[in-house]
Amino acid sequence: MCKEKFYQLTGENIKSELANLNQLTFEVTDSCNLKCRYCGYGELYNDYDKREDRDLDQESAIKLIDYLAELWRSKNNKSYGGHIYISFYGGEPLLNMNFIKNIVKHIESLTNIHNKFVFSMTTNGLLLDKHIDYLTEKDFRLLISLDGTKANNSYRVNHSGMNSFDKVYSNAKKIQEHYPDYFNDRINFNSVLHNKNSVAEIHSFFKKEFNKVTRVGELNTSGIPETKHKEFDQMYNSKRDSLLKAQNHKIIEKDWFVDNPKTDALATYLHKHSGNVFFSYNELLIPTTPIKNTDRIPTGTCLPFNKKMFVTVTGKILVCERIGHQHAVGNISKQGIKLDLDKIAETYNSYFRTLTSQCSTCYNLDTCKQCIFTFDTIDSELRCKHFTNKKQFESNTSLIIDYLRENPDLYEKIMTKVLVN
Amino acid sequence: MKKYWFNLNPDTFVWKNRSNILLYNSATKISIEFNYSPELHSIIEKLSSLSNLYCIQIDQTELSVSNVKEFIDRIIKSNSGTLSEITNNQQRPIQFPPLLNLQCDRDKLKQDTSRSIGEKVITYLNHVDIYFNHQNNINLKKHIENLSKFLKPIPPNQHICFNIILNSASSFNGINTLINNLKDHNSSIILQIDSSLLKNISDKFNIPDDLRIKIIHNASRNEEVMYKALKNTKHIESKISWQFNIHSESEYYNCVSFIEKEQLDNTEIVPEYNGVNLAFFEENIFLNKEDLANPNLDKREVFAHQAMNTNNFGKIIIQSDGNIYSNKHIPPLGNLQNSLKEILTKEMYAGTSWFKIRDMEPCNNCIYQWLCPSPSDYEIEIGKPNLCHVRV
Ligand code: SF4
Ligand code: SF4
Ligand code: SF4
Numbered sequence: 001m002c003k004e005k006f007y008q009l010t011g012e013n014i015k016s017e018l019a020n021l022n023q024l025t026f027e028v029t030d031s032c033n034l035k036c037r038y039c040g041y042g043e044l045y046n047d048y049d050k051r052e053d054r055d056l057d058q059e060s061a062i063k064l065i066d067y068l069a070e071l072w073r074s075k076n077n078k079s080y081g082g083h084i085y086i087s088f089y090g091g092e093p094l095l096n097m098n099f100i101k102n103i104v105k106h107i108e109s110l111t112n113i114h115n116k117f118v119f120s121m122t123t124n125g126l127l128l129d130k131h132i133d134y135l136t137e138k139d140f141r142l143l144i145s146l147d148g149t150k151a152n153n154s155y156r157v158n159h160s161g162m163n164s165f166d167k168v169y170s171n172a173k174k175i176q177e178h179y180p181d182y183f184n185d186r187i188n189f190n191s192v193l194h195n196k197n198s199v200a201e202i203h204s205f206f207k208k209e210f211n212k213v214t215r216v217g218e219l220n221t222s223g224i225p226e227t228k229h230k231e232f233d234q235m236y237n238s239k240r241d242s243l244l245k246a247q248n249h250k251i252i253e254k255d256w257f258v259d260n261p262k263t264d265a266l267a268t269y270l271h272k273h274s275g276n277v278f279f280s281y282n283e284l285l286i287p288t289t290p291i292k293n294t295d296r297i298p299t300g301t302c303l304p305f306n307k308k309m310f311v312t313v314t315g316k317i318l319v320c321e322r323i324g325h326q327h328a329v330g331n332i333s334k335q336g337i338k339l340d341l342d343k344i345a346e347t348y349n350s351y352f353r354t355l356t357s358q359c360s361t362c363y364n365l366d367t368c369k370q371c372i373f374t375f376d377t378i379d380s381e382l383r384c385k386h387f388t389n390k391k392q393f394e395s396n397t398s399l400i401i402d403y404l405r406e407n408p409d410l411y412e413k414i415m416t417k418v419l420v421n
Numbered sequence: 422m423k424k425y426w427f428n429l430n431p432d433t434f435v436w437k438n439r440s441n442i443l444l445y446n447s448a449t450k451i452s453i454e455f456n457y458s459p460e461l462h463s464i465i466e467k468l469s470s471l472s473n474l475y476c477i478q479i480d481q482t483e484l485s486v487s488n489v490k491e492f493i494d495r496i497i498k499s500n501s502g503t504l505s506e507i508t509n510n511q512q513r514p515i516q517f518p519p520l521l522n523l524q525c526d527r528d529k530l531k532q533d534t535s536r537s538i539g540e541k542v543i544t545y546l547n548h549v550d551i552y553f554n555h556q557n558n559i560n561l562k563k564h565i566e567n568l569s570k571f572l573k574p575i576p577p578n579q580h581i582c583f584n585i586i587l588n589s590a591s592s593f594n595g596i597n598t599l600i601n602n603l604k605d606h607n608s609s610i611i612l613q614i615d616s617s618l619l620k621n622i623s624d625k626f627n628i629p630d631d632l633r634i635k636i637i638h639n640a641s642r643n644e645e646v647m648y649k650a651l652k653n654t655k656h657i658e659s660k661i662s663w664q665f666n667i668h669s670e671s672e673y674y675n676c677v678s679f680i681e682k683e684q685l686d687n688t689e690i691v692p693e694y695n696g697v698n699l700a701f702f703e704e705n706i707f708l709n710k711e712d713l714a715n716p717n718l719d720k721r722e723v724f725a726h727q728a729m730n731t732n733n734f735g736k737i738i739i740q741s742d743g744n745i746y747s748n749k750h751i752p753p754l755g756n757l758q759n760s761l762k763e764i765l766t767k768e769m770y771a772g773t774s775w776f777k778i779r780d781m782e783p784c785n786n787c788i789y790q791w792l793c794p795s796p797s798d799y800e801i802e803i804g805k806p807n808l809c810h811v812r813v
Contacts, residue, residue: 020541075573075574075575075576075577076576078540078541078542078543078544078576079537079539079540079541079542079543079762080537080539080542080543080760080762080763080765080766081537081538081539081766082539082540082541083535083536083537114539114760114762114763116537118535185534270517270522271522274431274517274522275431275432275517275519275720276517276519276520276521276522276724277522277523277524278521278522278523278524278721278724279523279524279525280523280524280525280541280544280545281523281525281545281728281729281734281735282544282545282547282735283721284523284721284724284725284728284729285547285725285729285734285735287721401515402512404474404515405474405512405515408472408473408474408515409472411471411472411474411517411518411520412471412472412520414522415520415521415522416520416522418522419524419529419533419536420524
């Protein structure tokens with residue numbers, strides 16, 4: 001492997017990503033009717049803006065939609081009927097229904113755009129009984145947060161410390177009863193893993209109660225101040241460990257498929273190294289030369305806006321909701337949109353420069369999932385703890401191959417079913 | 422009793438039908454063929470089962486069967502597989518059988534409600550045939566306006582081959598405007614004209630530097646036309662390529678001698694079916710086993726045959742009446758009033774040109790199914806799905 005330079009992003013690249021944006025997510029409000037103990041905006045973390053019961057300014061949001069709509073109508077937009085998700089996030093988004101309804105109305109009024117808009121929302125589910133008729137009418141995709149049984153859900157408490165389980169559970173049951181098809185097709189659950197629940201409990205609860213397999217997430221490990229490390233460590237529960245402890249882990253692994261970290265690692269490996277995966281018909285039609293570093297960016301970071309655009313309640317523009325607010329790349333306000341694409345490209349390039357020499361000799365580069373924004377600081381001192389040398393790579397590969405050897409049916413399943421977005 | 426792991430190499434494809442087995446190593450590009458025999462049945466079944474990951478266990482008794490031994494020996498000799506004795510603690514040496522995983526596969530996208538078949542659809546366009554057959558300038562002007570508007574959504578950096586086909590002398594006049602409009606794209610532009618129309622290329626017609634001209638000559642016409650055409654194009658020689666459409670062997674030899682005599686560069690001889698020359702095709706064009714056994718295809722190319730029509734994919738045809746086709750033999754996808762991306766998505770969704778593959782009788786029972794070139798227009802014109810001498 002040679003230490004050649006990586007691709008240098010340009011403003012034009014970013015413009016093209018915006019013209020083909022998949023998801024625009026608004027942090028509708030920072031108010032929340034819950035006060036979850038592990039909330040990313042709570043006491044455990046310090047890399048977010050202070051919460052002040054604010055709502056996102058509607059006029060600015062509409063200005064942003066109009067700015068993007070111009071790009072969606074432009075030559076840079078490559079799709080016909082490609083989905084653009086318009087997503088609402090919080091705080092608890094249902095606390096600002098007015099904003100949601102107006103944005104939906106505005107989106108529906110856009111003309112000459114060949115994409116299909118799909119609405120979606122992440123909610124704690126407390127107010128669903130009030131708004132479900134509207135949400136079904138607009139065919140919203142809902143992701144409801146619930147951590148399992150009442151005992152499992154004990155970190156999801158309201159402002160007086162009461163467990164939110166009863167209300168959310170009864171709302172979900174009501175939807176299941178009154179809108180069974182919608183419930184099956186459009187509703188998913190999301191559970192956070194911690195020391196009050198386990199993979200096995202979560203799996204069995206949702207299977208039994210709703211016949212669904214939930215997404216299980218771990219607690220976010222970045223942005224925790226020194227003083228909170230102990231508390232965090234007590235709460236933290238790893239998905240891999242919790243799965244191993246489950247008696248029925250084989251069944252869970254099967255149900256989870258690529259949500260199982262091991263299967264995910266196998267799928268990633270097969271995608272990059274089997275020689276049988278092609279992304280588009282053009283790749284099949286036209287011979288391609290092996291990818292060179294000068295054709296790609298280092299790390300596993302996605303291109304800015306390749307996955308989504310996230311707008312915080314204060315109007316900051318981020319490339320996704322999972323990264324710290326200090327990485328905002330622009331902002332929206334009543335005066336208009338501030339988004340300097342050349343500057344964003346230069347910022348990314350300068351971040352990437354800090355890792356160039358490591359990534360260019362790292363054996364994990366092809367399958368890297370390391371996002372530059374998950375490092376605590378991005379400067380010349382930055383050392384990637386996931387750097388992989390030849391020996392480590394071979395040993396990781398051999399673990400992956402062992403896993404396939406134990407689960408040979410996964411090969412066909414991954415090759416025929418897994419779509420990487 | 423000694424036991425062995427028998428492995429196939431991950432570049433090796435295995436195909437079978439009732440009577441034959443074909444192994445094709447897409448790395449060495451060597452194929453080996455076997456008669457299907459009951460002794461090979463279970464080995465082939467096991468090798469074809471994906472969950473065995475190209476690794477099966479074989480014991481000495483099985484190896485003592487002559488068919489089996491020959492099968493394995495030939496595979497090893499052609500570097501398409503290996504045999505290794507099983508020792509204690511040895512892990513099963515698994516491989517990744519060549520199974521295409523195409524992320525944007527149209528059937529996968531159709532099933533995935535969170536995705537859309539029209540995703541990035543414009544990027545698939547690579548070739549546009551534009552026909553001109555206009556008798557008056559008003560029509561032509563309007564047509565060129567419509568064309569330019571229709572082709573506008575093509576991103577500036579996407580490479581497209583525009584093939585402008587002139588069928589009438591009067592269309593000549595408006596062509597410069599279109600060429601100028603198309604030059605905004607990162608494209609190659611070819612002006613395709615019949616040799617009989619060449620007299621209309623006067624010195625006044627200003628040929629842009631980057632325009633290539635392709636002269637189509639029907640070789641059944643008398644040679645006079647060829648010589649005239651040659652004379653008329655002396656001044657633009659360097660921009661010209663020739664396509665001779667032939668219908669018989671004698672026409673073929675005439676063309677070859679003409680090309681040699683006139684020392685023409687950039688020539689292509691293309692057989693054309695005229696309804697009565699099937700025998701010429703059977704003798705000279707139809708494929709036989711030898712052509713198919715050494716196809717010189719790598720893994721990607723074999724996969725491409727499985728997923729798409731490699732002749733037609735990415736091509737559209739715009740007729741002079743504004744109708745748009747993905748193949749001239751099937752109904753139009755729409756016309757210039759539709760949007761380009763809509764037309765392309767229609768072909769992606771339900772089209773029968775870009776995705777016409779060898780999945781019908783008799784090809785679907787043939788061991789060469791995926792080594793054989795994608796179906797072409799000849800099959801449609803001749804009315805036969807397989808232009809070969811292979812008995813399936
Ligand atoms: S976490 Fe990083 S890599 Fe992942 S979506 Fe966000 S910006 Fe992209
Ligand atoms: S693991 Fe770290 S060093 Fe390796 S490619 Fe990813 S970001 Fe670069
Ligand atoms: S045309 Fe069909 S039958 Fe003939 S060799 Fe090709 S695949 Fe086989």
